[in-house]
Every structure is written in C-alpha cells, then in structure tokens.
Amino acid sequence: MALDSHIEKVLWTAGEISDRVAELAAEITSDLSPNSPAPVLVGVATGAFVFLADLVRQIKLPISVDFIRADSYGAGTESTGAPRLSLDLKLDVTGKHVILVEDIVDSGSTVASLIGHLEKKGASSVSVCAFLDKPARRKVEFRVVGSGNYCPDYFVVGYGMDFAEVYRNLPYVGVLKPEFYS
Numbered sequence: 090m091a092l093d094s095h096i097e098k099v100l101w102t103a104g105e106i107s108d109r110v111a112e113l114a115a116e117i118t119s120d121l122s123p124n125s126p127a128p129v130l131v132g133v134a135t136g137a138f139v140f141l142a143d144l145v146r147q148i149k150l151p152i153s154v155d156f157i158r159a160d161s162y163g164a165g166t167e168s169t170g171a172p173r174l175s176l177d178l179k180l181d182v183t184g185k186h187v188i189l190v191e192d193i194v195d196s197g198s199t200v201a202s203l204i205g206h207l208e209k210k211g212a213s214s215v216s217v218c219a220f221l222d223k224p225a226r227r228k229v230e231f232r233v234v235g236s237g238n239y240c241p242d243y244f245v246v247g248y249g250m251d252f253a254e255v256y257r258n259l260p261y262v263g264v265l266k267p268e269f270y271s
C-alpha cells in the first residue's frame with residue numbers, strides 16, 4: 090500500500106516547509122556576525138536529518154555541521170522522559186556557539202538534556218532551532234528560540250519524523266490514520 094495512503098491529514102506541505110526553512114535560514118544568517126568564528130549546527134539524529142540538510146544549504150555564512158543522537162520515544166508516541174545519549178559529537182565545541190537543530194520539541198526533555206550536555210562540553214552558548222514546537226506536551230520548561238512552526242497536539246510524521254522508525258521519508262508533515270498507530 091502506498092505510503093501516502095497511510096496519512097489522515099497533511100499539516101505542512103513540502104512547499105510550505107521549504108518556504109519556512111528559507112525564512113529560518115535567513116534569520117540564522119542575519120543573527121550571525123560575519124567576523125565571529127563559524128558556529129556549529131548540531132543535528133539531533135535521527136529526526137533532524139532532513140531539516141538540517143535543507144537548513145544548512147540556505148545559510149549564507151561559514152558554519153560547521155555535526156550530529157548527536159538522543160532517543161526517548163522508541164516505537165511509541167510517549168517520551169520516556171529520560172533521553173539516552175547514544176552518539177556524541179565528532180567536533181570539539183569548546184568556545185563555540187552551537188545551534189542545536191531539532192525536527193520537533195515536544196516534552197522538551199531531549200533539548201533540555203542536550204543543552205546541559207553541550208554546555209558541559211564547553212560550548213560558549215547553545216541556541217535551539219526547531220522546525221516544530223508542540224507546547225501542549227511540554228514537561229520540561231523550555232522556550233524554543235527560532236522555532237519554525239506551532240505544532241498542534243498530534244503525533245506527527247514525515248520530514249524526518251517517524252512512528253516506530255517509519256515515515257521519515259515523507260516530504261511533508263502529517264498525521265497517520267488511527268489504524269497505523271499500532
């Protein structure tokens with residue numbers, strides 16, 4: 090059965106996503122000073138891989154890219170509340186400005202724990218650029234800076250986001266038909 094037929098509704102089309110990503114990249118570019126050291130954009134694997142790839146190609150100043158991985162959803166739709174760091178940075182971020190790139194901030198536990206981790210590693214500052222922000226589910230108080238879009242209280246898939254490791258390759262963000270959330 091074709092992947093599209095699993096989707097109940099589309100919340101952001103590929104076109105809407107690409108317009109918003111261009112705006113976010115322009116904001117990041119204008120916030121950076123051309124004379125300061127290149128910031129490190131750290132994508133939170135796996136979910137951020139598509140957004141990170143789109144975002145970095147629209148930033149018009151020197152930057153570095155790295156990945157970190159924290160998992161807390163497994164095959165379900167609820168956070169365990171205790172993200173497990175399973176891949177650390179390759180780059181040394183001591184004294185660097187880090188921009189943590191997330192597909193979605195939901196309970197807030199992933200970014201909260203990663204900000205602490207990056208600060209301990211010596212980053213001079215850490216900001217967060219998330220494509221989606223779902224404040225209805227927030228458990229760890231955290232204000233998303235540079236947030237792409239307000240996400241209503243659905244478990245969404247596509248544009249890097251999965252349910253049980255499937256649907257990341259959808260070029261849009263949507264909600265599954267109920268029979269596929271099991």
Ligand SMILES: O=P(O)(O)OC[C@H]1O[C@H](OP(=O)(O)OP(=O)(O)O)[C@H](O)[C@@H]1O
Binds near residue numbers: 162250
């Ligand atoms: O705000 P939170 O409640 O912490 O949720 C957000 C995090 O959850 C997802 O990752 P997940 O742990 O599912 O791993 P994945 O990126 O490999 O899908 C998503 O990619 C974010 O990193």
Ligand code: HPA
Binds near residue numbers: 162195196251
């Ligand atoms: O709504 C979501 N979809 C996919 N992954 C997620 N991780 C946290 N929230 C979500």
Ligand SMILES: [Mg+2]
Binds near residue numbers: 136162
């Ligand atoms: Mg996930």
